[in-house]
Amino acid sequence: MVVSADVPAATMRKVTLRLVPFLGLLYFINYLDRVNIGFAAPNGMKVDLGLTETAFGFASGIFFLGYLVLEVPSNLALHKFGARRWIARILLSWGIVATAMAFVPNATVLYILRFALGVAEAGFFPGILLYLTYWFPQHQRARIVALFMTAVPISTALGATVSSLILEYGDGVFGLSGWRFMFLVEGLPAVGLAFVTWFYLTDRPEKAGWLAPAERQWLADELAAEQAKLEKAEHWTVRRALTHPRVLGLALVYGGIVYGLYALGFFLPTIIKGFQEQYGTDFSVVERGLINAVPYVIGAVVMVWWARHGDRTAERAWHVALPAGIGGLAIPVTLYLGNPFAAMVAVTVCAVGVLAALPTFWALPSTFLSGAAAAGGIALINSIGNISGFAAPYVTGWLKDATGTQRAGLWVVGACMVAAAGGVLALQRRARAS
Template identity: 85%
Template sequence: MVPTTEVADATLRKVTIRLVPFLGLLYFVNYLDRVNIGFAGPSGMKIELGLTETAFGFASGIFFVGYLLLEVPSNLALHRFGARRWIARIMVSWGIVATAMAFVPNGTMLYILRFTLGVVEAGFFPGILLYLTYWFPQTQRARIVALFMTAVPISTALGATLSSLVIQYGDGVFGLSGWRFMFLVEGLPAVALAVVTWFYLTDRPAQASWLAPTEREWLTAELAAEQVAVERAEHWTVRKALTHPRVLGLALIYGGIVYGLYALGFFLPTIISGFQQQYDTHYSVVQRGLVNAVPYLIGAVVMVRWSRHADRTGERVWHVALPALVGGLAIPVALYLGNPFAAMVAVTVCAVGVLAALPTFWALPSTFLSGAAAAGGIALINSIGNISGFVAPYVTGGLKDVTGTQRAGLWVVGLCMTGAAIGVLALRSRARHVLR
């Protein structure tokens, strides 16, 4: 008989190779479609549609309103109907709406489409996180989520350059402005990948014909045993998961970490401008993209290694708190460094802190939630946490208008991330039997 450890290693290796790169590709396309309005605005959209800065900010932020409203129902639907069908449905819907942005005639229709994009995309990210719990034991989840989430720094690092080049060289193609052509080109892959998803994904290990019988049996039994252990420790209904202080606390902690992720996008252009001024030079689109990529690419490497350490030791809470604290302290330091290189180092440390904290954080909810409760709880955490995506631009911009500098807004970033670190430690003290 083949030893269980050999079966486990072979099974997890097959599952990882088959699922993680494909899911990462989906998230790359998803994240780019979500944020590419930021590249369209200064590239002619605001002028062509007659948008003020306030109107453009509203159009950017209203996405999160639709997104927040439908997160929980969408994830519960995924749990009921299966990941293959539901993820494909989300993708084809968001692809159609994202592509329609290429033909938006005015500001009002832009608001409608951005709101609709949030509605149809709702549930994608928490749905993937839930789907991964169907395939990987708890001892592997931080590492797997980290591998999946490398799509965030990669899309952030490459997205600006890719979108800028499409805008630059697509201007006039099919009679469209460059920003319109970008929406067209970047929206269609989601529709195509929806078709692939329908045929490629498998809902549960028991249905995986691409695993050997012994591998299917081992993985199904392993995950079933884990679910029984979680349910015996503490029974959670969907209602309890949506109202319990522990889940709400995790949502606020996640919001504090994500606030730092959104804020990096505000500060990096300032750093790059400092390089150009100090050295009296001008960067091309590609060069600016490469400078912008540095913190995220370093963060991606550290994120994967840090999450592996968390899985190996079995410790989660400090693996969230420590990088969040370091990242929170690094941003205020960057504000007072006159040398752009030194400021870039501080910003990179912040990026590393944010990205290292995120995947291990997502290993926490599944330590006490399973089944439909996990579907609802994970979606609620992501939904509330992503309020940062709506709040951060307004708070940062508003404080700059009042004070005349970026410092006040980025002090808020540091406080939010530090608060997240303190919060996760406080939560462990109240639920030490679950969170460790």
């Protein structure tokens, strides 16, 4: 089939504009519902429910145990039944649980609902990553994943401000305290978007009525040729993808990177509030939310630029290792600095490092996995890696209770990120040697 020269560019422009903003919106809501407990904690929730730092860390992290249990089955189900149906189901489930968080009566029910939220969300993030491989050729994926993942810093930056405003001005609405009203307001959008997703998403390029016939055919042929090339180079079954040392190694690398992401996500609001005692500052709830947003705004810009650079150079491992290593070295010094401005510079460097490493990391599995093997492998990497989502808040909270300071927890964050940087380079050398 002869393809006009302008068909590829026009096709990818349509696909990007159709899918990436919508998927980014879903991830924005997803990530906000996952980490908004970090804003609730220092603004009444810990006092109302009688939570210690360790108990709060456990409540934050138990989400990921539920996530771990069902991640791989959920992604295989998405591959089998189609993204439109499965992602809509996930949205509806997590929206109901996230909304129920507004009415939690005690710590025990909080633990149960956080676990249930993980079960409900299982498969969403790796499912979106898998879905993107159905629509975007490999040489564009780091950039596309970066555009999609800007929802993380945006949800933390904008979400910090929105959550702070809800906390401050929603107190007493419907008879709820501010943190309960925040859970209610931020949980309901997922329920509504479940119905939008059912009608808006298209499972595969072949079914995309919003593309011209020539565009549909070109994209389907391009992706089919890419998958055939991968399968010809090395055949991967689902079983092999779930047990191979290369996949397991990537899971450990991912765990080291997201350890930093979730430690910051859950505890940065508490660290900023602690500036009052450490430096004698006096910030309002809204001002703390705006300060919390700064590292993520800068991180969003750097993340997209760095991913584009990785796609342009076709280099992956160093584009993961360099930012992860720099971010890991920066974070432990945060609480040793003499003023809040210098401390926030160090936090920002860490946040930029984490965010810059993630999109290019997710371009790595699709360089050797496709089809059902990609569904299982990507889910396994995300599932095992997100054990850090449990460990980071729990260990950070436990160390704070044990030592009376955040310093020990941030040293662990730095060590995990530096180890991840070394790990991805070691995997690259091994892959080249084999």
